[in-house]
Amino acid sequence: MAATIRDxxxxxxxxxSTVSRALSLPAMVNAATRxxxxxAVEQLGYEPNRAARGLITGRTGTIGxxxxxxxxxxxxxxxxGVQARARHHDVAVFVADTDEDPAAEAGLVRALSKQVxxxxxxxxxxxDEELAAIAQDTTVVLVNRSAAGIPGIAYDNxxxxxxxVAHLVALGHRRIAWVGGPATSWSTQHRGLGLRNAVxxxxxxLAPVGNFAPTYEGGMAAADQVVATGAxxxxxxxxxxxxxxxxxxxxxxxxxxxxLSVVGVDDIAMSRMAxxxxxxxxxxxxxxxxxxxxxxxxxxxxxxxxxxxxRHRQLHGELHGELIVRDSTGPAPQK
Amino acid sequence: MAATIRDxxxxxxxxxSTVSRALSLPAMVNAATRxxxxxAVEQLGYEPNRAARGLITGRTGTIGxxxxxxxxxxxxxxxxGVQARARHHDVAVFVADTDEDPAAEAGLVRALSKQVxxxxxxxxxxxDEELAAIAQDTTVVLVNRSAAGIPGIAYDNxxxxxxxVAHLVALGHRRIAWVGGPATSWSTQHRGLGLRNAVxxxxxxLAPVGNFAPTYEGGMAAADQVVATGAxxxxxxxxxxxxxxxxxxxxxxxxxxxxLSVVGVDDIAMSRMAxxxxxxxxxxxxxxxxxxxxxxxxxxxxxxxxxxxxRHRQLHGELHGELIVRDSTGPAPQK
DNA sequence: ACACAAGCTGCAACCGATTGCAATGGTAGG
DNA sequence: CCTACCATTGCAATCGGTTGCAGCTTGTGT
Numbered sequence: 001m002a003a004t005i006r007d008x009x010x011x012x013x014x015x016x017s018t019v020s021r022a023l024s025l026p027a028m029v030n031a032a033t034r035x036x037x038x039x040a041v042e043q044l045g046y047e048p049n050r051a052a053r054g055l056i057t058g059r060t061g062t063i064g065x066x067x068x069x070x071x072x073x074x075x076x077x078x079x080x081g082v083q084a085r086a087r088h089h090d091v092a093v094f095v096a097d098t099d100e101d102p103a104a105e106a107g108l109v110r111a112l113s114k115q116v117x118x119x120x121x122x123x124x125x126x127x128d129e130e131l132a133a134i135a136q137d138t139t140v141v142l143v144n145r146s147a148a149g150i151p152g153i154a155y156d157n158x159x160x161x162x163x164x165v166a167h168l169v170a171l172g173h174r175r176i177a178w179v180g181g182p183a184t185s186w187s188t189q190h191r192g193l194g195l196r197n198a199v200x201x202x203x204x205x206l207a208p209v210g211n212f213a214p215t216y217e218g219g220m221a222a223a224d225q226v227v228a229t230g231a232x233x234x235x236x237x238x239x240x241x242x243x244x245x246x247x248x249x250x251x252x253x254x255x256x257x258x259x260l261s262v263v264g265v266d267d268i269a270m271s272r273m274a275x276x277x278x279x280x281x282x283x284x285x286x287x288x289x290x291x292x293x294x295x296x297x298x299x300x301x302x303x304x305x306x307x308x309x310x311r312h313r314q315l316h317g318e319l320h321g322e323l324i325v326r327d328s329t330g331p332a333p334q335k
Numbered sequence: 336m337a338a339t340i341r342d343x344x345x346x347x348x349x350x351x352s353t354v355s356r357a358l359s360l361p362a363m364v365n366a367a368t369r370x371x372x373x374x375a376v377e378q379l380g381y382e383p384n385r386a387a388r389g390l391i392t393g394r395t396g397t398i399g400x401x402x403x404x405x406x407x408x409x410x411x412x413x414x415x416g417v418q419a420r421a422r423h424h425d426v427a428v429f430v431a432d433t434d435e436d437p438a439a440e441a442g443l444v445r446a447l448s449k450q451v452x453x454x455x456x457x458x459x460x461x462x463d464e465e466l467a468a469i470a471q472d473t474t475v476v477l478v479n480r481s482a483a484g485i486p487g488i489a490y491d492n493x494x495x496x497x498x499x500v501a502h503l504v505a506l507g508h509r510r511i512a513w514v515g516g517p518a519t520s521w522s523t524q525h526r527g528l529g530l531r532n533a534v535x536x537x538x539x540x541l542a543p544v545g546n547f548a549p550t551y552e553g554g555m556a557a558a559d560q561v562v563a564t565g566a567x568x569x570x571x572x573x574x575x576x577x578x579x580x581x582x583x584x585x586x587x588x589x590x591x592x593x594x595l596s597v598v599g600v601d602d603i604a605m606s607r608m609a610x611x612x613x614x615x616x617x618x619x620x621x622x623x624x625x626x627x628x629x630x631x632x633x634x635x636x637x638x639x640x641x642x643x644x645x646r647h648r649q650l651h652g653e654l655h656g657e658l659i660v661r662d663s664t665g666p667a668p669q670k
Numbered sequence: 671a672c673a674c675a676a677g678c679t680g681c682a683a684c685c686g687a688t689t690g691c692a693a694t695g696g697t698a699g700g
Numbered sequence: 701c702c703t704a705c706c707a708t709t710g711c712a713a714t715c716g717g718t719t720g721c722a723g724c725t726t727g728t729g730t
Binding site for chain 1: 384390404412415427430448551578582585605
């Protein structure tokens with residue numbers, strides 16, 4: 001069996017309390033004693049049991065992360081960001097994948113909440129009330145959306161869409177199609193809004209083609225409707241959808257960007273491997289994960305502290321996308 | 336704060352012991368009492384704290400999963416499989432990403448081992464002795480490789496490679512290039528071995544071009560060397576590498592499969608989106624994750640039990656790949 | 671030589687659960 | 701009516717840590 005604090009204490013010839021202090025409050029224990037404890041720890045390969053500590057201190061050194069789908073590269077990157085930052089703070093991460101099932105979320109968070117200090121929640125679909133209920137009895141940071149009263153990190157979707165539209169308009173496009181993601185998704189709503197504002201101020205025209213699954217298949221399914229709109233450019237909900245569009249357009253013999261320019265959102269690794277390489281609005285995914293962890297830990301250290309509100313405002317909506325121009329966008333075809 | 340067993344007990348007018356039993360040994364408590372407890376649990380939204388239970392029972396209901404890189408779709412799928420199966424057993428999963436750093440593994444597993452009942456370890460690079468040391472004091476299941484004495488799930492790489500070579504030979508290819516992954520990787524070694532056996536028995540010829548990073552970039556880097564071998568077909572370490580090859584070959588104007596046929600391994604989602612769609616050996620990734628969890632839980636229930644050895648043998652090396660033929664392979668060019 | 675403070679260390683209580691054992695009350699058999 | 705037994709429940713110890721408090725050494729000032 002693994003060594004306990006008592007084993008270390010015995011070997012070092014001190015009491016368990018001293019071992020505990022030698023590890024967490026080194027200043028409080030004599031240098032010689034500390035050295036003996038350190039040697040014993042080393043010899044036994046002792047690691048304190050975080051769960052036990054958590055019972056006393058209320059801090060387990062563990063946070064939870066809930067994402068809709070780990071196989072989606074966007075969330076995989078986010079997860080990496082969370083992991084990296086958490087490790088940096090010596091915090092462990094529970095990852096739960098809801099399988100795109102918003103109903104499962106609340107239950108998962110509840111189950112998690114007992115074993116973690118706080119949760120980073122990536123819940124594009126859940127309703128605001130649901131989120132509020134969850135945040136009631138668990139420290140939560142929201143990623144990739146915002147909801148009243150709950151601290152979180154969101155992208156500035158409006159700004160990202162403005163960049164995309166400006167790029168397309170500069171290339172001569174006037175009629176721009178929009179392939180939305182799931183209707184209930186926060187990002188879909190905000191990107192749609194951003195697009196409407198952008199086309200309006202830039203004297204272009206938006207042709208929404210409805211809502212599709214945020215996947216390659218969703219893009220394949222949307223392609224023909226996009227073509228039917230007569231638009232010369234299309235903005236897709238995300239890169240996966242954009243790549244689905246590329247595939248279907250290719251098989252229909254429609255040239256990208258010759259006949260139709262395509263823009264995605266996210267900048268997943270796959271996007272630069274697509275043919276043609278995808279123009280997209282890069283969202284700093286790992287960055288979002290990192291910041292979410294910082295925010296969560298700050299909240300835990302200082303709940304409702306004086307800095308809390310400021311921190312919230314400072315971090316909230318701070319993340320901007322960056323347009324990455326590749327080969328899937330070009331001048332509008334001459335009519 | 337979240338409710339504890341004492342809160343429930345107070346509300347139901349019973350002792351904590353009774354609550355505990357009502358939840359885990361219902362037959363032992365009176366139906367009326369059980370109902371009162373259930374009502375209290377419901378009202379308070381009580382969930383037992385697994386960590387505390389773990390201190391007593393030695394079973395926390397939590398397992399760990401260590402993977403080299405979550406952003407790699409192969410491991411993302413594996414993770415999903417693990418998650419799904421774990422949830423089915425009402426077990427929580429700690430996920431740790433080592434960032435392709437084999438040195439970090441041992442430390443991570445050690446840190447994890449205190450908080451989990453067992454670990455699913457995906458460690459393509461670590462040495463056998465290292466693994467043995469880890470397995471010494473933690474219940475471990477290995478995925479995607481095998482090592483003496485440690486139970487695990489591995490793919491039958493030899494068989495997969497045989498299928499790939501048979502396919503290529505049937506198409507008339509005689510000289511087949513092989514782009515290996517990291518030299519120390521267990522999969523690289525076994526796939527290389529499988530290829531050598533296969534070409535020998537099928538009267539073809541193998542042209543290994545060395546070891547590359549298991550990434551898109553690795554494939555790009557390998558492409559020119561592949562061309563230089565004069566082979567008419569190439570088997571890549573994995574799909575990411577194969578897709579990198581496709582990109583570089585395309586930009587050099589080499590036609591796939593006209594001039595060169597390309598085969599990958601894994602069948603990640605990206606592969607059918609590649610152009611041309613990639614022929615590959617599909618590995619059942621989620622399945623591997625699921626089986627790993629089953630095996631781990633079985634080991635925990637019955638350590639060194641009579642069934643252990645049999646279970647090990649039965650599950651070990653059980654997983655076979657399946658050749659998925661798409662558009663990146665075709666008849667060998669007529670000389 | 672004495673009082674006092676400071677520096678270390680150990681004792682014991684506690685966190686949230688589980689479980690062996692003992693106590694309770696009720697019931698059935700003699 | 702008494703006794704034995706059973707079903708049900710509570711008590712108290714336990715898991716691996718943490719921490720307030722008290723006690724023991726020292727060293728210092730006088």
